[in-house]
Amino acid sequence: xITKNILRFIFVLVLQILxxxxxxxxxxxxxxxxxxFILLLPIKTPAWLSMLSAFILGSIIDIFSLSPGLHASASxxxxxxxxxxxxxxxxxxxxxxxxxxxxxxxxxxWFTSYVFLLIFIHHTIYFILEVFSFRHIFDTFYHIIISxxxxxxxxxxxxxxxxxxxx
Amino acid sequence: MLNLLTFLxxxxxxxxxLFLEIITLGMVVSSGHQxxxxxxASNQVGGQVFSSTExxxxxxxxxxANKQLQKENNYLRSKIKESYLDRSQGIFxxxxxxxxxxxxxxVFSDTLAxxxxxxxxxxxxxxxxxxxxxFMLNKGRRQGIRENMGVIGPQGGVGIVHSVSDDFCTAISxxxxxxxxxxxxxxxxxxxxxxxxxxxxxxxxLNSIETYIPIKIGDTVVSSGYSHVFxxxxxxxxxxxxxxxxxxxxxxxxxxxSTNFSALSYVTVVRNIYLNxxxxxxxxxxxxx
Numbered sequence: 001x002i003t004k005n006i007l008r009f010i011f012v013l014v015l016q017i018l019x020x021x022x023x024x025x026x027x028x029x030x031x032x033x034x035x036x037f038i039l040l041l042p043i044k045t046p047a048w049l050s051m052l053s054a055f056i057l058g059s060i061i062d063i064f065s066l067s068p069g070l071h072a073s074a075s076x077x078x079x080x081x082x083x084x085x086x087x088x089x090x091x092x093x094x095x096x097x098x099x100x101x102x103x104x105x106x107x108x109x110w111f112t113s114y115v116f117l118l119i120f121i122h123h124t125i126y127f128i129l130e131v132f133s134f135r136h137i138f139d140t141f142y143h144i145i146i147s148x149x150x151x152x153x154x155x156x157x158x159x160x161x162x163x164x165x166x167x
Numbered sequence: 168m169l170n171l172l173t174f175l176x177x178x179x180x181x182x183x184x185l186f187l188e189i190i191t192l193g194m195v196v197s198s199g200h201q202x203x204x205x206x207x208a209s210n211q212v213g214g215q216v217f218s219s220t221e222x223x224x225x226x227x228x229x230x231x232a233n234k235q236l237q238k239e240n241n242y243l244r245s246k247i248k249e250s251y252l253d254r255s256q257g258i259f260x261x262x263x264x265x266x267x268x269x270x271x272x273x274v275f276s277d278t279l280a281x282x283x284x285x286x287x288x289x290x291x292x293x294x295x296x297x298x299x300x301x302f303m304l305n306k307g308r309r310q311g312i313r314e315n316m317g318v319i320g321p322q323g324g325v326g327i328v329h330s331v332s333d334d335f336c337t338a339i340s341x342x343x344x345x346x347x348x349x350x351x352x353x354x355x356x357x358x359x360x361x362x363x364x365x366x367x368x369x370x371x372x373l374n375s376i377e378t379y380i381p382i383k384i385g386d387t388v389v390s391s392g393y394s395h396v397f398x399x400x401x402x403x404x405x406x407x408x409x410x411x412x413x414x415x416x417x418x419x420x421x422x423x424x425s426t427n428f429s430a431l432s433y434v435t436v437v438r439n440i441y442l443n444x445x446x447x448x449x450x451x452x453x454x455x456x
């Protein structure tokens with residue numbers, strides 16, 4: 001379990017820095033694929049561990065994208081509120097704390113709403129901090145929507161890929 | 168005391184959250200003039216990684232880079248003295264021979280002292296989709312690069328060096344909401360300031376051109392040479408469209424940037440040889456006031 005998460009940490013880091021940071025479609029879309037790591041931490045992960053790993057992950061991404069503090073700040077926030085979001089979304093069966101909240105364990109509807117909510121919160125914080133003012137609020141909002149959508153599609157696709165292989 | 172400790176322990180997650188957020192937000196706030204540690208880390212660490220991955224990527228963009236450099240070469244060749252027709256030698260004039268040698272010296276003796284020199288560099292990391300875009304070059308302090316030097320691409324000005332580490336440097340792109348560059352219209356030498364509104368990476372804005380000045384779509388915008396960063400007349404872009412609002416006596420001008428920032432690969436860093444002299448002169452004038 002632990003090795004799997006460490007491997008995933010390295011995997012998302014490499015993908016984000018070498019591939020997704022170089023995607024520049026229409027100058028707007030900037031998928032933050034790396035938050036997949038935070039989303040897939042086991043539910044029972046202690047708060048300090050998930051926040052610290054989110055902080056380290058975000059800081060490394062920041063160093064490579066020349067954006068001091070932006071990714072780290074948004075990542076720590078979603079690591080902090082993740083347990084609340086998990087308990088908020090209704091499930092058909094009891095949530096066992098030792099499992100990983102992925103597509104196989106939680107079902108399609110639960111997983112998509114979970115992923116969407118956290119991505120949206122992350123991107124909102126990221127893009128507002130990036131501009132650091134409410135001057136271009138509509139423009140910022142457009143950025144949030146379109147980048148959230150891109151990240152969402154990428155994360156769901158990556159999960160469908162693994163999902164098929166397991167069944 | 169014990170109560171306080173148990174309280175802290177019970178809510179340790181929240182306090183840890185606050186602690187981490189304060190650190191990160193502190194970094195965000197200080198990013199205007201990036202903290203020294205952060206810029207050094209991102210320059211040196213990022214630079215090492217990017218220069219190895221970019222060497223692969225550059226291989227695929229060589230064709231495009233070649234075309235751009237070829238174009239620039241042709242443009243520069245058209246500028247050199249030998250490219251100009253020497254009219255004075257083609258005129259039937261008995262007295263022409265001695266005027267020739269005189270005028271030749273008179274014209275070029277003044278302009279021969281160079282004010283800028285140039286260093287080529289490779290872009291190893293770049294972004295266009297953010298509000299504050301930067302790009303990183305594969306040269307740094309050891310190669311003589313310092314803060315506030317201008318960076319020129321094959322198709323015109325692209326940015327200003329922002330932070331320098333030993334072997335790499337980061338430059339603030341023209342398409343960064345904090346960039347302001349002194350620019351002028353080539354047709355009538357009218358001065359303005361070039362900035363970017365954070366929307367389209369191909370379009371920048373030219374401010375403070377008064378509405379009584381005649382301008383038209385397609386006019387060329389170049390660097391003014393007053394900022395001491397760029398030489399005069401470095402191409403920046405052309406006017407795409409413009410408009411006025413009632414009660415405002417300056418135009419809103421959209422500039423189509425000459426450089427395609429998403430395909431930036433080889434650039435030239437400009438060093439102003441007289442920068443220190445010019446700055447100290449400026450300072451002297453300010454001290455007098």
